[in-house]
Structure formats: structure tokens, C-alpha cells
Amino acid sequence: MASWSTYLQAIFYIALLFFVIPIRIKGPDQAESQFQEYLKRFNKTYDDPSVYQNRLHAFKQSLQTIETLNSKKRNGSALYGLTKFSDLLPEEFFQTYLQSNLSQKTHSNEPKRHHHKRATVPNKVDWREKNAVTRIYNQGSCGACWAYSVIETVESMNAIKTNKSEELSVQEIIDCAGNNKGCNGGDICTLLSWIKATNFTIQRHADYGGKCGRGSAGVHVRDFMCEGLVGSEDVMLRLLADNGPLAVAINAQTWQNYIGGVIEYHCDGDPSKLNHAVQIVGYDLTASIPHYIVRNTWGVDFGDGGFLYIAVDKNMCGIANEVSALRVL
Structure with missing residues (x-):
């Protein structure tokens, strides 16, 4: 017959599956998903992780700039x-x-x-x-x-x-x-x-x-x-x-x-x-x-x-x- 300690260990590991693992495998944010689509569209690759992060940072800044520039326009405007x-x-x-x-x-x-x-x-x-x-x-x-x-x-x-x-x-x-x-x-x-x-x-x-x-x-x-x-x-x-x-x-x-x-x-x-x-x-x-x-x-x-x-x-x-x-x- 299993001891109480065995049951407690089992409950602990099951809890890890529900709470710890989902947090650790959190997917990319929306901007990064857009960035990955952008790389495919413009046929670009950045294998170096540091370069990738720098380009992602620049991309996020462009998204903000685009939103600002499009905030003032009329039909036919840029x-x-x-x-x-x-x-x-x-x-x-x-x-x-x-x-x-x-x-x-x-x-x-x-x-x-x-x-x-x-x-x-x-x-x-x-x-x-x-x-x-x-x-x-x-x-x-x-x-x-x-x-x-x-x-x-x-x-x-x-x-x-x-x-x-x-x-x-x-x-x-x-x-x-x-x-x-x-x-x-x-x-x-x-x-x-x-x-x-x-x-x-x-x-x-x-x-x-x-x-x-x-x-x-x-x-x-x-x-x-x-x-x-x-x-x-x-x-x-x-x-x-x-x-x-x-x-x-x-x-x-x-x-x-x-x-x-x-x-x-x-x-x-x-x-x-x-x-x-x-x-x-x-x-x-x-x-x-x-x-x-x-x-x-x-x-x-x-x-x-x-x-x-x-x-x-x-x-x-x-x-x-x-x-x-x-x-x-």
C-alpha cells in the first residue's frame, strides 16, 4: 500500500503539469508572431539570436510608428x-x-x-x-x-x-x-x-x-x-x-x-x-x-x-x- 508521502509526491507532479509547465512554454507575443510572418513575406532570416532580437525591437518600433502615421489621414492620403x-x-x-x-x-x-x-x-x-x-x-x-x-x-x-x-x-x-x-x-x-x-x-x-x-x-x-x-x-x-x-x-x-x-x-x-x-x-x-x-x-x-x-x-x-x-x- 502506497504511503501518504507517495500520494503527495504524485499530486505535486500533477500540479506542475497544470501550473508550471504552461507558464514556461508560453508562446511568442502578438508582435513577434507578426515579425515571423514579416520575415517570411520579405524572405529574411536572422539566425543569430542577438541580431534577431535587435531586428524584432526595430520591428516593434515600426509598428508603433505606422499606427501614429495612419492616425491622421483622409481618403486618398498616404x-x-x-x-x-x-x-x-x-x-x-x-x-x-x-x-x-x-x-x-x-x-x-x-x-x-x-x-x-x-x-x-x-x-x-x-x-x-x-x-x-x-x-x-x-x-x-x-x-x-x-x-x-x-x-x-x-x-x-x-x-x-x-x-x-x-x-x-x-x-x-x-x-x-x-x-x-x-x-x-x-x-x-x-x-x-x-x-x-x-x-x-x-x-x-x-x-x-x-x-x-x-x-x-x-x-x-x-x-x-x-x-x-x-x-x-x-x-x-x-x-x-x-x-x-x-x-x-x-x-x-x-x-x-x-x-x-x-x-x-x-x-x-x-x-x-x-x-x-x-x-x-x-x-x-x-x-x-x-x-x-x-x-x-x-x-x-x-x-x-x-x-x-x-x-x-x-x-x-x-x-x-x-x-x-x-x-x-
């Missing part, structure tokens, strides 16, 4: 959600894909600022429909948005002139342009000044062999403007309608989790916050929120197939602080 950048802390995203103190790099070409009355322009312009916009590029971790935005605009202007769309060599500009820092940053106005002053030949992508100044065939910039048009975005609309796409400096800090819609909130226009450069390829004044059509360089898996939309007439994201238009020979 929508924020999970992107390939959502497992980065904001400072990591900035250091990898943006530039600091971009406004300080324009000292030799301070944009002029002036005001104009609104001129009559077409309600909608989209240079993609006229075969004047090449494919979406991906700059990766190379901070050469300044080179991409200018070369994209040279490509567009050359296509408008010749009725033939060709890719030019961004790498040539990264390697060769003076007064800029390659993948460590640069400025669109400074670049255009250098291209014009040196009468630089911008080679086709397929022709560039890695040596500066060796190209005999290519495209030359005829002339350009670089101006501050805050309060005069009608001039930007007129340039887009009459001349072609524009290269602009911009503040992209809050774009980390952008997935679509028109950005009209949460995007500071202060010139001291400029940290990126993009191309504007058109606008739509007939939309519920009139907007620019902006081409980015973070791949086709960013935003709307590589594009995003920014509200007109608000200097949203600083889009009118530094505006460049050009013509080619």
Missing part, C-alpha cells in the same frame, strides 16, 4: 504599413538610405527663391505615358541619390528630344563627378554645375568601362536651373508641363514605411531636413488630393512600383526647396 525597411530602427534607415545635412552641401549653389502668380497648366502631366521615363533603379546602400535623380532627368530630357529612351551611366557620375562624395553623398545643384562647367559627356550605361573622361559618345547638358520655389510651386507645374521631369532634393525620413497614397502630413518641409533626392515625372491636379508623381530609387518593391505621390502646393517633404530643370544638346 498609407503606411510594413515594408522591406520595417525591421530597421529610424536611425539605421537614415544612415543607410539617406544623407545628413544635405542643405549644407549647397553652399556653392544656393537656390534662388522667388514668387510667381499661378499660371494656367494642364490638369495632368505624366511623362511615363510618353516613354520619357526609364526603369526604376535601386541605389541599395550607396548614398548616390543625387547622381540617380540627375541622370534620370538627363535620360528623360534626352528621350523627349530624340524620341528614344536610353539608360545612361549613373556609375560614371558616382566615379567621376567632382565636388561630390560618391556613395557617401552629394548634391544635385553641385553636380549639374560640374557637368556644365566641364562639358562632361554622360555615357550610355552599356558603354561605360570604368574610366573617367574616356567616352566620346553620349549626352551633354545644354543648360540647367537650380532654384528654391517655396511658395511658387506653380513654376514647378509649368516646368513639368512645358519642359519635362525635374530633379529635387527632399526629406524622406518618414518614407520608411510608406506603401501608397498621397503624402500630405507627417513630412517636414524645412530645408535643414533635406536628406534625399528624387525625380518628379508628372502631376495630377484632378485627383481628390492634387499631387506630384515622384520616382524613387529604392527598387520596384518600394511604394507604388517604385513611385510615390506628394501633395502639391504645400512644400510637403521640402519638395520645393531645391528644384532642378535642364535641357540637353
